[in-house]
Amino acid sequence: MDVREEILKAAARLYCETGFRGTTTRGIAREAGVNEVTVFRHFGSKEALLREAIGRQWGGGGCGPLALESRGDPLAELQEWAKGMTGGLRQMAPLIRTRLGEFEEHPEIVPPRGSPPAQAAEMLTRYLEELRSAGVARADFDARMAAAMLMAALFADGIVRDGLPDMFHENIDSSIEEYVRIFLRGLGVAA
């Protein structure tokens, strides 16, 4: 495979495990099966390499196939959507956790706008507004706040669960279903 690609993959992998400081150009080279000099010849500096390696799979690993369109059963379709979302989050959890601990120190690595969770929250907001204008949900809630609430719950479950296991029920799918059930009831959607 392409040498450049191999270096990028190794860099992203190591960054998830050990963060910016812990990721070594020597380590990246070893992991990619490449001489350290080659790394610098391709990317110039460690920072430029990590910016490209992380930026690409920060934008790419989002909620691509997660469409959200009313098909009659809000509970079922939102539960399915939430499970997909949580699955995607859990897949990116190590990267997100590491980024979360370093975004103050290295804000330049990733574009702050339009991150996948924010896009998903926006999509969810529109969906909730559709539910409301269709008369399925009650009228007196803030769609953006409500969307943020469900997103926050899914986000924390997907990201924090590994670190605080005694806070969550061990069955992930059941938990997600219950979250969505409570959430939709809270918006006045009959269950």
Add this chain to the structure above:
Amino acid sequence: MDVREEILKAAARLYCETGFRGTTTRGIAREAGVNEVTVFRHFGSKEALLREAIGRQWGGGGCGPLALESRGDPLAELQEWAKGMTGGLRQMAPLIRTRLGEFEEHPEIVPPRGSPPAQAAEMLTRYLEELRSAGVARADFDARMAAAMLMAALFADGIVRDGLPDMFHENIDSSIEEYVRIFLRGLGVAA
């Protein structure tokens, strides 16, 4: 003030900003206004120092005064409780974010059991069970999952908000109130 205390405070401060690898014994000494040798004379090693410095304020900064007892208005008292919880979380946010990014690499720094969020979730679980047995809430929800949901929403809002600002409504208190309102409605508590 006590030299030992000054070193511990400096170590905790630096750890929040730069993590385990980024925190330097030279930096701690400079920040504490102390010679680097003194740091080692007091704590022996960097790891022992950080373990003590972080362990203490990991257990200490929790939800101490946050009692939760039914006084008639579940919405108001749970909103107040949630605001206090979020405030405490936001105060510890840098530490929590850093810990979250490193708990796989340095699990020894902090006792994994009985963390403040887990204690709060337990307290909330009991409160919800009281609401249910008092007939205020409906009967068909899992109290532990429900508690985890609200805790997760508060947790993510308090911890992630700074890193994903476009996902949340800018008014924190209004957001928390709306979260709790939706949540209690979801449990069948009349609002």
Add this chain to the structure above:
DNA sequence: CACAATCGCAAGCGGGTGCTTGCACGGGGG
């Protein structure tokens, strides 16, 4: 006063870090 404890200062040790330089090798295209 004598003693012990605590601290600062200067220096250093072995090792790791990002990054550079010089040179040799191999294979593909003119």
Add this chain to the structure above:
DNA sequence: CCCCCGTGCAAGCACCCGCTTGCGATTGTG
């Protein structure tokens, strides 16, 4: 055939890391 481009290899530079040692100054206590 030759040349050039991408790569490997060995070495090194200046710096930072955790941690240690030796010694002198200060301070409080018997």
